Ligand SMILES: Nc1ncnc2c1ncn2[C@@H]1O[C@H](COP(=O)(O)OP(=O)(O)O)[C@@H](O)[C@H]1O
């Protein structure tokens with residue numbers, strides 16, 4: 001199947017409630033208790049899949065049921081990871097790293113919050129997460145398993161920090177010193193292979209401590225299935241660079257000839273393949289549960305909601321992606337266009353998505369909130385982050401227009417890495433919190449517009465935008481700006497989309 005099937009959503013969880021949600025299904029699908037009763041009475045046995053999404057700011061889990069009547073989200077939970085750590089290597093001042101222990105801690109917290117009787121009925125596990133990044137570990141020592149009241153849980157052991165997609169240690173001159181990849185995708189800082197090249201050149205001893213590598217979602221799958229050699233889907237392999245999507249293989253010759261530590265490259269699998277089975281009861285989930293090869297988060301967000309080839313999907317989490325399907329049968333060119341703001345990434349069943357992947361999404365607002373929190377602390381006051389979000393959104397809702405213009409590219413963009421943020425049109429009358437927040441939200445969407453404008457969407461046959469991701473679903477001002485800038489109908493989803501999508505992939509591809 002080329003496209004995903006939209007899921008009916010659990011009605012019990014508000015956008016602001018970032019805790020566990022367990023509740024009745026919407027629409028025609030059965031409620032959990034009814035589903036349980038049906039099963040007890042010998043009725044149809046629905047398939048349950050657990051989706052895990054390891055995002056840049058938070059981990060999300062969703063328990064998804066499939067019956068003849070459709071797909072329903074039974075339970076979901078989100079936990080912020082607060083995993084950012086200092087990059088220790090010399091020369092990595094621009095580095096962005098995350099502590100894997102904190103990420104797995106958030107995952108464990110999410111799973112503890114889900115009802116045990118439900119976890120005991122999980123048939124499949126799907127995993128997605130932040131793409132491009134790399135984590136290293138020692139085979140057979142990547143984690144330790146610990147007994148708990150619901151079977152066992154794993155905790156990271158001989159594991160490096162996660163060097164994320166936001167990492168900036170590979171300068172333009174470093175990247176241009178690397179061999180030209182044989183791929184339709186441009187190489188950028190934060191891409192796994194570029195990061196590994198950087199370590200080979202700047203800190204080879206660091207690499208000697210490890211013999212396995214993958215994205216954070218590949219690590220979780222490798223631990224969950226006790227894999228001796230990590231497995232990676234073509235979605236995540238493409239995001240590392242030096243991967244040829246047509247041939248579905250790494251640029252082995254180029255990498256070997258340039259002294260790249262080739263043994264660190266995972267084996268590559270199709271995005272809907274099985275990676276393995278759980279070796280023990282995990283958080284109450286039965287031993288032997290099938291786990292899919294890890295997927296990209298943006299593909300899974302798309303899978304959770306796109307039903308028509310005329311849909312585009314806008315996801316705003318830490319970053320922002322606007323995506324539309326490429327025509328069936330599309331094959332990527334041999335070489336990339338270095339200046340293009342749109343890239344084509346593998347989806348499912350040999351199909352591709354065109355994506356404007358902006359490095360400036362919710363992280364721009366998070367940086368603004370951090371700045372406000374620091375300023376208020378310096379002024380001797382303390383305001384909670386969540387209060388700042390609520391107040392600034394309220395203030396901007398009351399401020400429909402502003403002359404203040406903010407170009408929000410604090411984190412650069414891959415097609416123009418040197419670009420910084422800027423503010424123009426500063427009038428004395430436009431300095432309130434409402435003006436600034438309105439201008440920030442407008443700027444984020446305007447920046448996406450400059451990467452993939454509505455005319456291009458329309459020319460490709462797009463009729464509506466499906467909008468998801470928690471930075472968007474929790475922010476009415478961003479929603480207004482999407483509707484204003486993109487003159488297409490916009491439909492909203494919830495904020496655990498990639499987790500739902502990764503569960504749906506397991507259900508749909510195993511029929
Ligand atoms: N209380 C809040 N209200 C509205 N938006 C928020 C709030 N807290 C965080 N955010 C936004 O959500 C973003 C993170 O979204 P999330 O879905 O957790 O990201 P990811 O999928 O990358 O892990 C932040 O960058 C910030 O813009």
Ligand SMILES: O=C(CO)[C@@H](O)[C@H](O)[C@H](O)[C@H](O)COP(=O)(O)O
Nearest residue numbers: 055056130131298317318319321357
């Ligand atoms: O950069 C791309 C694709 O090239 C992103 O879309 C990709 O999905 C990355 O995983 C994200 O940047 C991280 O996702 P998120 O945590 O911001 O939701």
